[in-house]
Amino acid sequence: MANHFPLIPDTTLDEKDPDLFALLCKEEERQRDKLPLIPSENYVSKAVREATGSVLTNKYSEGYPGKRYYEGQQLIDQVEELAINRAKGVFGVDHANVQPYSGSPANLAIYAAFLNPGDTVMGMALPMGGHLTHGWNVSVTGGWFRSVQYGVSKQTGRIDFDEVRVLAKRERPKLLFCGGTAIPRQIDFAAFAEIAKEIDAILVADIAHIAGLIAGGAHPSPVGHAPILSTTTHKTLRGPRGAMLMSTQAYAQSLDKAVFPGLQGGPHNHTTAAIAVCLHEATQPAFRAYARQVVKNAQVLAEELLDRDYDLISGGTDNHLILIDLTNKGIIGKQAARALDKSGIISNYNTIPYDPRKPFNPSGLRIGTPAVTSRGMGEAEMRVIARYIDKAIEAAKRGSEMELDRIAMAVADLAKQFPAPGL
Incomplete structure (x- = not known):
């Protein structure tokens, strides 16, 4: 029997809405090629996405x-x-x-x-x-x-x-x-x-x-x-x-x-x-290994930043998160976060305790290790990332866009070695 009215088109997203599909492809590329250090972000498995x-x-x-x-x-x-x-x-x-x-x-x-x-x-x-x-x-x-x-x-x-x-x-x-x-x-x-x-x-x-x-x-x-x-x-x-x-x-x-x-x-x-x-x-042994590595990675990343004279709130971390006071570095949080983004490292500017600056333009930077740990990175990679963070912030202070571009290429090479899960 013939349908009395048009059905929902049984087409794929790229056919139905190529504009949105193109945006999703670009976002997948961004998630694949850059390193997310926002503590509240992570990658989910293909099973979760399904x-x-x-x-x-x-x-x-x-x-x-x-x-x-x-x-x-x-x-x-x-x-x-x-x-x-x-x-x-x-x-x-x-x-x-x-x-x-x-x-x-x-x-x-x-x-x-x-x-x-x-x-x-x-x-x-x-x-x-x-x-x-x-x-x-x-x-x-x-x-x-x-x-x-x-x-x-x-x-x-x-x-x-x-x-x-x-x-x-x-x-x-x-x-x-x-x-x-x-x-x-x-x-x-x-x-x-x-x-x-x-x-x-x-x-x-x-x-x-x-x-x-x-x-x-x-x-x-x-x-x-x-x-x-x-x-x-x-x-x-x-x-x-x-x-x-x-x-x-x-x-x-x-x-x-x-x-x-x-x-x-x-x-x-x-x-x-x-x-x-x-x-x-979360009940699997691999998840327990991941959770413990998240903390190890954060602590190594914190130690590397301390060695580079970064001022960390509470002096370090016990978990997945690091809060940085950038005052002694002569740069504000938003400027640092945008420079890191251009360098392929995703963070967020954040207020710090007793911050004299406004919340939308604060003194701090918040970073974390869950997502890069989900990619399989360990302590050695945290040392590399700390170096890139420092280089990007110093380049931003000098206004060197070329240096930020060079860091971005190096970050992309590192990202390729540790493919993002679930993509």
């Missing part, structure tokens, strides 16, 4: 496994349950919700579950290394709730827990966040837990940056200290752009209700499937 682009994007699934508002969920329920059980196994938690669309909505769900507008929340200040959603004033979490912020010591660049305790006892927050986006040291979850217990606050460990390190045994786990964990599923975990909330059983129902129907409708089933894939990958 799940992300699967037929599950066609299915709508409001609700939770066994309690849906749409029919046809027999296989969707199994996919979500697979992801949930893998999350519980990898992180050793009682409960996992794999439906949040990304990290910020996941954190907002925690507020919705346990706070009323105007209640007090306490987190690390954004300029000190925290996250927008830990109560910073430009976020709704700082506008809808009463926010108090802790920082780091000017002398050490590390958290002073005596100061945190004094602030917490004075302000009595209902939620206490630990974790952030520019923290180069291991997080002392036990110390935060002691403070939260003293003031009867709920401790939330935001492990978005370090989830892969925790899964791989390269960073202590907050489980047993923080009853609620929030994380994205990309970054060091090498999954799709999604998020998870994990908790003890006591907080499970409130979190689930806050995610759905509190903040969102149907989950992105294709993302849920890709989360299941990355969690399976």
Whole structure:
């Protein structure tokens, strides 16, 4: 029987939309030929990409496994349950919700579950290394709730827990966040837990940056200290752009209700499937080796930069991330980041603690090692990369575009020796 109306064209992307296809090809080339040192970026496997682009994007699934508002969920329920059980196994938690669309909505769900507008929340200040959603004033979490912020010591660049305790006892927050986006040291979850217990606050460990390190045994786990964990599923975990909330059983129902129907409708089933894939990958011996190498690489890169007189916040790193104060180098963060980009090394300019400059034009540079480690690079390559970083920054100070171009050629040669996975 003839169709009564035109069907969706069954054509490939290059045929259907050559303009977009060309852009994607150029982006793949960029990811292949340049070295990403942004700590929140990584490469996913072909299996994760395949799940992300699967037929599950066609299915709508409001609700939770066994309690849906749409029919046809027999296989969707199994996919979500697979992801949930893998999350519980990898992180050793009682409960996992794999439906949040990304990290910020996941954190907002925690507020919705346990706070009323105007209640007090306490987190690390954004300029000190925290996250927008830990109560910073430009976020709704700082506008809808009463926010108090802790920082780091000017002398050490590390958290002073005596100061945190004094602030917490004075302000009595209902939620206490630990974790952030520019923290180069291991997080002392036990110390935060002691403070939260003293003031009867709920401790939330935001492990978005370090989830892969925790899964791989390269960073202590907050489980047993923080009853609620929030994380994205990309970054060091090498999954799709999604998020998870994990908790003890006591907080499970409130979190689930806050995610759905509190903040969102149907989950992105294709993302849920890709989360299941990355969690399976995280159970493999190769992942543990990767996680530990991420930390080794970051520490070697930090040592090489220190040897070149770079001022590192807290004096180094315990994890995947390095935060550089460029003040003594006579260059600002944005200028350095753009010079590195031209040299084939991708970083991001970043505020540093007590930065006298504005956030859009700060003094610092943030770099990390997850993506280059995923490419198979080790300590020897970190020494080479440190040399290229230094050369590029010095060239930028001299305004030498030719030197930046020469560095870019050398970086491209290095990149070719370590092909990007999943591309």
